[in-house]
Amino acid sequence: MVRSLFTAATGMIAQQTQVDVTSHNIANVNTMGYKKNRAEFADLMYQVMSYAGTPTSTTTTHPTGIEVGLGVRPQAITKIHSQGYFKETGNNLDMVIAGNGFFQVQMPDGTTAYTRNGAWKLDSDGNIVNDDGLQLVPNITIPADATQISIGIDGTVSVLQPGAQEMQQVGQIEIVNFINPAGLHSSGDNLFLETGASGAPIIGIAGQDGLGQIKQGFVEMSNVQLVEEMTELITGQRAYEANSKAITTSDAMLQTTNELKR
Structure with missing residues (x-):
């Protein structure tokens, strides 16, 4: 349960980076010679509870493992050197x-x-x-x-x-x-x-x-396409909200657990 709180927190931090990068692009939409940035992300390490291929009997193995991911991290912010108009x-x-x-x-x-x-x-x-x-x-x-x-x-x-x-x-x-x-x-x-x-x-x-x-x-001029950046801004905002909902849900589950004994 607590794992989900920290996992969702990494998602919120990542989406904040996405919004920061997008905001920088929008701010430079009229900057001569500016080249837009793109935020790139990678999933974090996994907690392995069971490896794929673990024997289940003398003749069979698990076709898949049990691996729980621990979130996401910003991996790179890439400068896109395409031609501006x-x-x-x-x-x-x-x-x-x-x-x-x-x-x-x-x-x-x-x-x-x-x-x-x-x-x-x-x-x-x-x-x-x-x-x-x-x-x-x-x-x-x-x-x-x-x-x-x-x-x-x-x-x-x-x-x-x-x-x-x-x-x-x-x-x-x-x-x-x-x-x-x-x-x-x-x-x-x-x-x-x-x-x-x-x-x-x-x-x-x-x-x-x-x-x-x-x-x-x-x-x-800048190679920033304002329509694309506004779309990225919306998706970043919605993803941030979704991760915050995951934290709220985890908190409600913890509250339910705490109220089991009265």
Whole structure:
């Protein structure tokens, strides 16, 4: 009887995790470059009262055992790196990666972080930076007198300057991919960090070796589907309620047991 109280409690804790993950997805439904999370669960250990195959006679055995499960636990929260939808902005510095890959930015400590957020700006020196002022890697500087900026599908950055008849290339955007993007560490601010699980970054040119192409004038929005998340929220809530009912039922059974002797 007491076992069921603790088993149901693990279910409530697990469903709370489900609701927390879903709430985080919903909160980031309009976050550029955000990749949704998925909560995954595993059953806990079992209390074995009788093993399958236990002899019942000299010629027969139990076809099944008696194993009582002890609940559930959160096993993983997986980042789903599917493509978000593209939103046209008309800004010459906005870019999306149509396919696999990440942009690189340099952190203040000199390390490299990775992002799918392609909303870029220029700092006071003409360097391409993100909203937090982190420079794009490799660094590309746009001349102050540039009248037009063009970014090719392969990441070639060219500008048109006064008096020039042709575009002049000023840099090449490199993008990276990972063997296991789901293994990247989410550090917030639309940034990911390399881990031992993600593998080392594979640097390349857009449109080559399985990397996506770069499209200018667009940003990638979140890949969260609000209808799916609302469904997950409802199922998580109902599962939480069902587990609470199991606790209530177990409590009522214990109360009945306590009232047997009067």
